[in-house]
Amino acid sequence: MTQTRYSEWWRRSTVYQVYPKSFKDTTGNGTGDIKGLTEKLDYLQELGIDIVWLQPVYVSPQYDNGYDVADYEAINPDFGTMEDFDELVQELHRRGMKLMTDIVVNHTSVEHEWFKQASSGKDNPYRDYYIWKDPGPDGGLPNNWQSKFGGPAWQFDEASGQYFLTLYDKTQADLNWENEKVRRAVNDMMLFWAKKGVDGFRMDVINVISKDQRFPDDDGSVPPGDGRKFYTDGPRVHEFIKAMYDEVFGPYEMVTVGEMSSTTLEHCIRYSSPEEREFSMTFNFHHLKVDYPNGQKWELMPYDFEAMKRLFTQWQTGMQQGGGWNALFFNNHDQPRAISRFTDDKAYRVESAKLLATTLHGMQGTPYVYQGEEIGMPNPIWKGIEEFRDIESLNMYRILQEQGKNPGTAQSILQERSRDNSRTPMQWDDSPNAGFTTGTPWIKVDERYPDINVQKELADPGSILHHYRRLIALRKEHDVFVEGSFIRLDEAHPEVFAYARQAEGAALVVVSNFSGKEITFRFGDKQWAELGERSGQQLLIGNTAEAPVLAQELPLSPYASYMWLIRK
Known part of the structure; x- marks a missing residue:
């Protein structure tokens, strides 16, 4: 390389x-x-x-x-x-x-000046900034494409009798990149x-x-x-x-x-x-x-x-x-x-x-x-649908019930899938509202x-x-993070993800137990041999008080994860 x-x-x-x-x-x-x-x-x-x-x-x-x-x-x-x-x-x-x-x-908002101009009439020079289509042969939608946020991907414009494309929210009109x-x-x-x-x-x-x-x-x-x-x-x-x-x-x-x-x-x-x-x-x-x-x-x-x-x-x-x-x-x-x-x-x-x-x-x-x-x-602890703010989630709460799910089931799905899970305020300290605001936060604080x-x-x-902080610093310290080729080492293990990054003069080995069980992970003979000489091993980072020595058999506590550097 x-x-x-x-x-x-x-x-x-x-x-x-x-x-x-x-x-x-x-x-x-x-x-x-x-x-x-x-x-x-x-x-x-x-x-x-x-x-x-x-x-x-x-x-x-x-x-x-x-x-x-x-x-x-x-x-x-x-x-x-x-x-x-x-x-x-x-x-x-x-x-x-x-x-x-x-x-x-x-796309842009339908409140963008381009769209306001485009929707003012078919002769407006901005009309072709967006994607407009006549109704289909049956007088309905131009085609059967669906919005990523649920429902048809077309919105009807009463003034012109045409539809405009909205692959996302109905207020987000797709731009015409052919123009x-x-x-x-x-x-x-x-x-x-x-x-x-x-x-x-x-x-x-x-x-x-x-x-x-x-x-x-x-x-x-x-x-x-x-x-x-x-x-x-x-x-x-x-x-x-x-x-x-x-x-x-x-x-x-x-x-x-x-x-x-x-x-x-x-x-x-x-x-x-x-x-x-x-x-x-x-x-x-x-x-x-x-x-x-x-x-x-x-x-x-x-x-x-x-x-x-x-x-x-x-x-x-x-x-x-x-x-x-x-x-x-x-x-x-x-x-x-x-x-x-x-x-x-x-x-x-x-x-x-x-x-x-x-x-x-x-x-x-x-x-x-x-x-x-x-x-x-x-993910935050959600207590009711009124705590959600995301438009996609609220649309799906309605659609899931239209599909026959009861409100409790629909909300339980939102609790796992909603984009709001990642959008609650950053937690800076233990003061009111986690130090995010002195006012009323736009969405609940966990x-x-x-x-x-x-x-x-x-x-x-x-x-x-x-x-x-340590992981971010390690990437700058060692070339193998950038240059090393990727070799998977775990042979479809049901609990462990293990891989190596091989570069000239060094290898990085990462082993992670994605389970809540204590296990012993054994590298396959072929995978162990692929790592080559291991005499210069160094534990770069781990998430337990004591880390095992890199060996063909590794004892791993629940959710244990380690990264070793092997110098060759």
Whole structure:
């Protein structure tokens, strides 16, 4: 492997994802703001963070928590002012950190000026900024595509007698990327932020911007049969992204990550290979669908551990062989907390949080830390449907009951699946509202905050927070984190995920017990032999008071996780 292949600075970096609405409120209005993030930059710097990903703070009616943008070049007053934003950029750069902002360009809010113009009449020059279709032959919907948030993907416009496409919320109108003027406007908007000093972009659902222009019905031959096969990784998507790179990402040397919905490994290699000149890295979500029975998010089942390990292995080896780069994550603003989903967030909460972090941070890619995971925040305790705020969740609560489920069952599904699980306020200390706000928070604070908060974690040298600090530092210290090839070592073990990262002169070995049982894990003879000479082993990090010596047979306590370095 050549040095140039892994020379990009962001390959050794760690990204911290900030959901601004729930991070820190400085005004007392119950909503987090930009100044709240600026106030906490020293905390993030001490954690070792290199890049802060700030989710949307643009003007928005907030039907989808800011992903329904009404003005791309103005700050939502709920979050502060443009001066506050400029100060944030300046303070980040002063600390040697970088800012990545969210860009949402598959759709806009129907309150965006472009859509207001487009809906004023068929002759308006902005009409073609969006996707309009006449009713189908039966006088109904243009096709049978479904919204990702439930229900049809089309909304009827009474004034013109046409439908417009909404793949997400009904207030989020899909932009027409076939229109060159749309592409020009998007590039101009990104240049506006680049010139302000923004260092990179996270591109929301970017692989759905190119639609099959026939807009055919989905015949259901490829599950889930909701139309996504006609717009996922669509016919011109790579062409559109390359144009963004040539005009914006490349000239400003930006770090970029594409959020890829229902994508494939082959496409993500193309999206993130340096030779392709598209994105720095990609998110995929396949490993977070291992508890979806038949791909259905709103049904419950125990997660398939072997499927998770198989998917991680597939993407680790495939992206490396193809020259792509992974964005590594278990948590984000759209997912329930991983500690509640895949481990034990009660009896073994501390061990579980450290296990998930160790397992993930040993892989190849750029790790993402979602606010609160570094202190082991679990899913909150929900007491009633009135506590939920997420539009997707509230839509599904209604739809689940229409499908015949009683309200209690519908709520129990929301408790496990809702995006609100990750959106409750950051827990800073044990003062009222966890130190998030002096007012009434926009969404409930989890009642366990007196025991789970940053202040308490900072004071404990053995805390989850300090475990994260060490993992983030290790990535910068050892080349094997960036360069090592991935070898799975556990042979489909029912409780253990074990893998190695092999590089010239060193190997990294990670072993994690994803069960609440004491077990003995034995490396297979072939896997043990693949590790080669092991005389120079060093325990880099572990989550128990005493760690076993790396040997072919390892005693593992519940949720034990260790990382060793072997020097060769």
